[in-house]
Amino acid sequence: xxxxxxxxxxxxxxxxxxxxxxxxxxxxxxxxxxxxxxxxxxxxxxxxxxxxxxxxxxxxxxxxxxxxxxxxxxxxxxxxxxxxxxxxxxxxxxxxxxxxxxx
Numbered sequence: 001x002x003x004x005x006x007x008x009x010x011x012x013x014x015x016x017x018x019x020x021x022x023x024x025x026x027x028x029x030x031x032x033x034x035x036x037x038x039x040x041x042x043x044x045x046x047x048x049x050x051x052x053x054x055x056x057x058x059x060x061x062x063x064x065x066x067x068x069x070x071x072x073x074x075x076x077x078x079x080x081x082x083x084x085x086x087x088x089x090x091x092x093x094x095x096x097x098x099x100x101x102x103x
Contacts, residue, residue: 003101004040005059011039014098019064024092027063032099035059041103048103057103061096068092 002015008023027033038057041048048054074087 001041001043001101003038003057003059003103005035006037006039007035014059014101016098016101019095019097021093021095023094024066025063025094027094029063029065032060032062035061041101054103059101060099062099063094064097065095066092067095
């Protein structure tokens with residue numbers, strides 16, 4: 001069984017028992033959270049789509065870690081104009097372990 005959830009402005013296809021890195025969620029490590037924005041639920045050949053959300057569907061997840069991704073390096077340059085700009089960015093994430101999908 002799998003589900004398509006929406007969190008942090010992004011959509012993720014999740015399966016019970018796997019770990020996913022999603023946009024940062026303010027929760028403590030080890031706490032259990034409920035993701036109720038479920039867009040679709042599927043099992044085998046059958047799939048249920050929501051309009052926009054599936055009624056009564058929830059995904060239970062446990063917060064495994066809070067962290068930061070690797071640095072993304074931004075380099076801008078205009079040739080022959082003596083312009084160079086270097087910048088970096090690290091995005092925060094929350095690592096979730098999917099416990100169950102209730103549909």
